[in-house]
Amino acid sequence: MNAVTEAFPAAPFTGLGFAKEDIQAWSAGPPRVGSGWARDREAFSRFWSLAARLLAELPIKEHRSEIEQSTAQTLLDVTRRNREDFLAEYVTTVYDALTDRRTRFVRLEELVADAAVLVPGLTPDPATLTTENSRVQSLKDGHEIDQGLLLAHVLADQACGIHLCHTMLLPHPKSLALLDDFRKTGRADLGQVIVEREGRTAFANLRNFKYLNAEDESTVEAQELAVDLCTLDEASEIAVMRGAKFETGKYAGKRVYCTGINLTHLYHGKVSYLWYLNRDLGWINKVFRGVAYPDRSPDEVLGETREKLWISAIDAFAIGGGCQYLLVMDVNVAASNAYMTLPARKEGIVPGAANLRLPRFVGDRVARQAVMMERRIDCDSPEGRMVCDHIVEPEKMDETVARIADAITRSGVVSASSNRKSFRVAHEPLDAFRRYMAVYAREQAYCHFSPALIRNLEQFWNAHERKAD
Numbered sequence: 436m437n438a439v440t441e442a443f444p445a446a447p448f449t450g451l452g453f454a455k456e457d458i459q460a461w462s463a464g465p466p467r468v469g470s471g472w473a474r475d476r477e478a479f480s481r482f483w484s485l486a487a488r489l490l491a492e493l494p495i496k497e498h499r500s501e502i503e504q505s506t507a508q509t510l511l512d513v514t515r516r517n518r519e520d521f522l523a524e525y526v527t528t529v530y531d532a533l534t535d536r537r538t539r540f541v542r543l544e545e546l547v548a549d550a551a552v553l554v555p556g557l558t559p560d561p562a563t564l565t566t567e568n569s570r571v572q573s574l575k576d577g578h579e580i581d582q583g584l585l586l587a588h589v590l591a592d593q594a595c596g597i598h599l600c601h602t603m604l605l606p607h608p609k610s611l612a613l614l615d616d617f618r619k620t621g622r623a624d625l626g627q628v629i630v631e632r633e634g635r636t637a638f639a640n641l642r643n644f645k646y647l648n649a650e651d652e653s654t655v656e657a658q659e660l661a662v663d664l665c666t667l668d669e670a671s672e673i674a675v676m677r678g679a680k681f682e683t684g685k686y687a688g689k690r691v692y693c694t695g696i697n698l699t700h701l702y703h704g705k706v707s708y709l710w711y712l713n714r715d716l717g718w719i720n721k722v723f724r725g726v727a728y729p730d731r732s733p734d735e736v737l738g739e740t741r742e743k744l745w746i747s748a749i750d751a752f753a754i755g756g757g758c759q760y761l762l763v764m765d766v767n768v769a770a771s772n773a774y775m776t777l778p779a780r781k782e783g784i785v786p787g788a789a790n791l792r793l794p795r796f797v798g799d800r801v802a803r804q805a806v807m808m809e810r811r812i813d814c815d816s817p818e819g820r821m822v823c824d825h826i827v828e829p830e831k832m833d834e835t836v837a838r839i840a841d842a843i844t845r846s847g848v849v850s851a852s853s854n855r856k857s858f859r860v861a862h863e864p865l866d867a868f869r870r871y872m873a874v875y876a877r878e879q880a881y882c883h884f885s886p887a888l889i890r891n892l893e894q895f896w897n898a899h900e901r902k903a904d
Contacts, residue, residue, distance in 0.1 A: 448506050453489055460485055465517040468524040476554050479521050483556025486514045487563075496574045511576060518557060518581060522588040529554065529585075530595040537594070540602040540729065543709055543716070546589075547582040558582050572704040573889045579708035583880025586712060590873035593866065597734070600869055603716035604727035604740065607656070610663035617664050625657040629679060630664050635844045637664070637671035637743075640679035641693060645904070647686075648678050650756045651697035655710055659718035666726045666743055672844045675836060676722075676760065677748040690832075692748070692773075695755020698782065702892045703903040711879050714756075715787050716872060723763035724859065725852070735860040744843060744851045748836050749773045749814060749823065755786060758805075761822050762792040765855065766843075768836055769814035770829040775822065776812070777805045781895040783888030785879050791871045795862055796821045 448458060466478040490510050493503050522529070533549050534541050541549065551558045559567070559578040567575050590596040617623045621632035629640045639661040641648045650658075665674035678690040700706050724733060725742025732738035747761055749769040758775040761767050777793070779786040786806055793802040797818050804810035814823045827835045859865075882888060 448489070451493070451503065451506060453492060457485060457489060461489065465513060465520075468520060472525060472528055475521065475525070479517065480555045480557075482517065483514050486510045487556065490576070496570075496576060507576065514556075515580065515584065518584050519588075521554075521557070522584060526585075526588040526592055527595060529557070530589050530592070530598075534598065537598045540598075540605055542602060542608075543586070543599075543712055546599075547585060547709070550585055558585055568704065568707070570704055572702055572884075573886070575704060575884060577880075577884035580880040580884060582708055583876050587873050587877035587880075590869055590876055593869070596869040596873060597732075597865065600716060600720070600865060600872075601727055601733050603713075604721055604724060604733050605729060606663045606667065606726055607659050607717075609656075610660050610667070613660060614664060614667055617668060618670065621670070623661075623664055625660050627654045627657040628661040630661045632668065632671050634841075635670070635672045636840045637668050637674045639665055639674065639676045641677070642679040644679075644681055644684075646697050646699070647694045648691050648757075649694045649697040649700075650714070651700045651706055652710060655714050655717070659713075659721070662718045662721045663726060666721065666741055671743075672848050673744045673746065673840055675746045675748065675840060676764070677836070678750060686751075690748070690750040692750055692753045693755075693757025693760060694752070695757060695778070696782065696784070698892055698896045699901045699903050701782075702889070702896070702901070705903055708880055708883050711784075711787070711883070712872075712876060715875070719759065719763055719787065720868070722760075723863075724865070725855075734865050735856050736864075738865075742852050742855060744848055744855075746836065746840060746843075748832060749775075750829070750832055752776070754778070755782070759787045759789050759792075762789060762796065765851075766825070766839060767823040768825045768827065768832065768839065769819070769823040770832055771815045771826050772829060773814040774811055775805075775814065775819065776809065778809050778895075779806050780809060781891050783885055783891040784882045785875060788868070788871060788875070791863065791868070 448461070465482050466475065468475050470478065490507055493499060493507050496504070496507070499507060529550060531537065532553055533546055547558045548561070551560045558581050563578050567578050589599055613623055617630065623630040627641070627643045629642060631638045631640065643649060643654050665671065678692045680690055681687050696706065722745050725740030727733040727740050733740050744765045746766045746768065747764040749761070749767065751770065751773055753761055753773070753775045755776070755778060758777050761775065777786045777789055790802070790806060793805065797812070801810070801818055805812060812818050812822070815826045820826065825835060825839065
């Protein structure tokens, strides 16, 4: 008997208005793998459809009684464990069907959407997501967790996981359409990011001004496009990421690097689960590994990518996601009054790949203190200098960034790719990253919908008093 069957609550859900035949069907228990792909797909989909129908007959979350919410949670928990059983047996079959045996590159959004058609109920369909996304975070049932389960199993399989990592390292579908114009003009306005070429340096300037350069659904695509343009632009030799100058408000005339995830949007349900995976498998990994070719492996040993040295400039602070950026950059320049934090415990989420990367810089204990105990790391401190290469007075930031960029380009960057690749294969080869992301995909899905996340945001951020646009 498998774990799902052992944990299955066989008692019928009486007194809730469910049809007798549905109660009987539920009481029969979930299916088990073993009848072959075609029959198992049909049986599991039928069971997930039954659970979805029963859930839909309950009131929405904010109007459920205690017994109704307990019933809803049982339906969700049982089907999630059942999906894990199905994916443990058939993830390769599912992924090969969705990618034509790994001959097609299918990005995350398309992959999870296509999975809902291939195996109904395996991932949420568009109607379910539309309904779910109309609600604040605390009133969602967490249907996107099922996307996380699929992606966790895909990434846990070496062949499928490497193929998905390769997919997300390819140029974004919109990038190539923008590249020709950028080559001619040296400028691209991507909304939340402005890309400009100055001499032989490409600058990606962050400007989500309304939210102090926080990250949200409006920034992730713009940042990926910016990284693609900077990397693929032949006229520039290195790239710089920095906050653009604020035009108004408290920081008028100043630059701010990044303040991490937009907690107001997160609280109000405006950040999707896939946002996390698009970000870390996409543009952040591209800064670290380069932009992949479709016909060449991005693996360090025999593969090849198009990559450049990246410089980051930290004015004031690098909070949460901003701190994570520093861990994939080649050179970090920081103002002497700047600091870094990873307030993951207060936010209730996993801080991207910081758990994988930060220990390489500051050691395991300091990394754990930063992630789990909100330790602030001043850039101008012994630990901060393990992450930041140049510490300068705030008024000298512009001059220093320009001087370092000029020095690098004048001395030549011919060996940059070789040295970057050599460091990666020693400390974080692609397969190690894949394994980390398999764990991250599942754990972040559950964190994203945890009641603890809501409590943390209300306690530490007063999120219930803030309005999202």
